[in-house]
Amino acid sequence: MKEKLLALLNEDARYTAAELATMLGVGEGEVRDAVAELEKSGVIRGYKTLIDWASVDDVHVTAIIELKIVPQADEGFEQIAERIAGFEHVESVYLMSGGYDLCVIVTGQTFQKVAMFVAKRLATMDGVTSTATHFVLRRYKDMGVAMCDSPDDRGRISL
Amino acid sequence: MDLSRFLNPDVVALRPSGIRKFFDIAETMDDVISLGVGEPDFATPWHIRQAGIQSIEDRKTRYTANRGLHALREEIAAYMRRRFGLTYDPASDVLVSVGGSEAIDAAVRALVCRGDEVILPQPSFVCYEPIVRMAGGVPVVLETRAENEFRLTPAELEAALTERTKLLVLPYPCNPTGAVMERADLEGIARVIREHDLFVLSDEIYAELTYGVDHVSIASLDGMRDRCVVVNGFSKTYSMTGWRLGYACGPADVLTQMTKIHQFAIMCAPTTAQYAAIEALRNGDEDVQKMRAQYDARRRIMVDGFNKIGMDCFEPRGAFYAFPSIRRSGMTSDEFCEKLLYSQHVAIIPGTAFGACGEGFVRASYCYSVSHIKEALSRIEAFLREIGS
Known part of the structure; x- marks a missing residue:
């Protein structure tokens, strides 16, 4: 039931415990306990709202930055990744296979601010040997949700 | 020109699908919440x-x-x-x-x-x-x-x-x-x-x-x-x-x-x-499995919802329809669906569209998102209150 519960919450975090219980065919108390346990153990890290910022304002900028790093003895990539993750504007940090080491997703109010953040904060860090910044121009799909409306084109009624 | 002499009387005698009138009303309303379709809402994988x-x-x-x-x-x-x-x-x-x-x-x-x-x-x-x-x-x-x-x-x-x-x-x-x-x-x-x-x-x-x-x-x-x-x-x-x-x-x-x-x-x-x-x-097996899991969650929400508002509904274990009873309303299936459509703008299908013995029941499809199903159920509940059932 844990996997099914997580799949439902991943689909819509606002399902109530009663609704989740109905959909899973278990008791409401059981759902509450399971969610509490998943939160406590850190499997569930939080609940957020998926916002299409483009329809709110046009000064919300996201960039994906490829970083190449010299790994440090003992620590590998851990320490530098944690230091980067500490910045408020950094939304995500991933260790990557392939042509570069860390993928950093940064959000900011303007292209300029994001660019300056990369130049001043990231590029200058010890161990960072190169950066490549790619700005997001448009979101078509985010977190599994399409960012454009696709109206229900079925008839109202069919047998 | 009267063409009836050219037409095959056996075909003329076939009754058109019983919900044509109902269908026409639903198509003209622009804020209808429908549970009326017999086809999936997912796009083909x-x-x-x-x-x-x-x-x-x-x-x-x-x-x-x-x-x-x-x-x-x-x-x-x-x-x-x-x-x-x-x-x-x-x-x-x-x-x-x-x-x-x-x-x-x-x-x-x-x-x-x-x-x-x-x-x-x-x-x-x-x-x-x-x-x-x-x-x-x-x-x-x-x-x-x-x-x-x-x-x-x-x-x-x-x-x-x-x-x-x-x-x-x-x-x-x-x-x-x-x-x-x-x-x-x-x-x-x-x-x-x-x-x-x-x-x-x-x-x-x-x-x-x-x-x-x-x-x-x-x-x-x-x-x-x-x-x-x-x-x-x-x-x-x-x-x-x-x-x-x-x-x-x-x-x-x-x-x-x-x-x-x-x-x-x-x-x-x-x-x-x-x-x-x-x-x-x-x-396509994995796609089917995912869609089935979604239908199952929606099915449970819908059946539970109908039972809670007093429309008795046995547990459907196949297809993507629930078939709750409307007997408590004292109306025929046709009346119930038409009044529900006019009053709350919810489209469901009278059971009689599928044979005379569907009288006393309605068909509701769960080929819709959970939030859509919840909205429809709350409107149906409001309708039941309205008619004092």
């Missing part, structure tokens, strides 16, 4: 759409063999084998049709002679009765009952038989009731079929959409393979309604005759859809 597109790019734009692409018939035979343990020869026992409906029509026309009686359990899909009539057959409606969870019982079947009975249409999992027939239920039916030397048209279009129970094909029971034409298709399983693709499997002697009818009326099923269907059968 992208890899299946891509296979269709690729086939067009590869110039696969001509007729296929009348029976359908050999590769597709092989995949269909492989599916029937792995899923139901049934063996069909792709060369002679499989026909690819334009949706399940065409396969149903071809099977009835291949089997039914003028005056033959065809047993139709109802409530059920609306096409069987007119198709039987157009073939010159005599539909014998067998009313299934809520207390049996709308399953067909051997005793009911036996009571409906006469010397002219030839064919049983077996529509499970069932639109509109969501009823399923389990192995033990089917064993009893199969016994009657064998004892009375009858034939079965088993419409298994919802075979992959069952919840907590695996679909059993009646053709897989002892001695039944050669007494059944099994109809299935891609519309419901893979969310491919608009592609118009179905199929029939059965003994070669029957399929040969069905293929003639198909050949002269249709030539072959749409080529693009056939290529997409090969991809669906080869690589």
Whole structure:
């Protein structure tokens, strides 16, 4: 039931415990306990709202930055990744296979601010040997949700 | 000019689908919340759409063999084998049709002679009765009952038989009731079929959409393979309604005759859809599993919702419909649905659209998002309060 519960919450975090219980065919108390346990153990890290910022304002900028790093003895990539993750504007940090080491997703109010953040904060860090910044121009799909409306084109009624 | 003298009176006598008026009202309202459709809300999985597109790019734009692409018939035979343990020869026992409906029509026309009686359990899909009539057959409606969870019982079947009975249409999992027939239920039916030397048209279009129970094909029971034409298709399983693709499997002697009818009326099923269907059968299991899990969650929300607001609803274990009772309202199904539509702008289908014995029930589809279903249920609840039920 844990996997099914997580799949439902991943689909819509606002399902109530009663609704989740109905959909899973278990008791409401059981759902509450399971969610509490998943939160406590850190499997569930939080609940957020998926916002299409483009329809709110046009000064919300996201960039994906490829970083190449010299790994440090003992620590590998851990320490530098944690230091980067500490910045408020950094939304995500991933260790990557392939042509570069860390993928950093940064959000900011303007292209300029994001660019300056990369130049001043990231590029200058010890161990960072190169950066490549790619700005997001448009979101078509985010977190599994399409960012454009696709109206229900079925008839109202069919047998 | 009066053209009635040119028209075939048998066709003129067919009643149009009973919900035309209702349909027209619903189409003119712009804030209708509908639970009225019989087709999935999911888009066809992208890899299946891509296979269709690729086939067009590869110039696969001509007729296929009348029976359908050999590769597709092989995949269909492989599916029937792995899923139901049934063996069909792709060369002679499989026909690819334009949706399940065409396969149903071809099977009835291949089997039914003028005056033959065809047993139709109802409530059920609306096409069987007119198709039987157009073939010159005599539909014998067998009313299934809520207390049996709308399953067909051997005793009911036996009571409906006469010397002219030839064919049983077996529509499970069932639109509109969501009823399923389990192995033990089917064993009893199969016994009657064998004892009375009858034939079965088993419409298994919802075979992959069952919840907590695996679909059993009646053709897989002892001695039944050669007494059944099994109809299935891609519309419901893979969310491919608009592609118009179905199929029939059965003994070669029957399929040969069905293929003639198909050949002269249709030539072959749409080529693009056939290529997409090969991809669906080869690589679509995971998609089906995901959609089934979504339907199951919606089903539970809907059934629970109806029961909570006092519309008693048995647990449907197949297809994607709930069939709750509206008896407490004191209205007929028609009245209930029309008033609900006018008052709360919610569209559901009167049970009587699927046979007279659907009176007292309505069909609600759960091919909608959970939030849509919740909104519809809360409007229906408001309607029940309004009418003091």
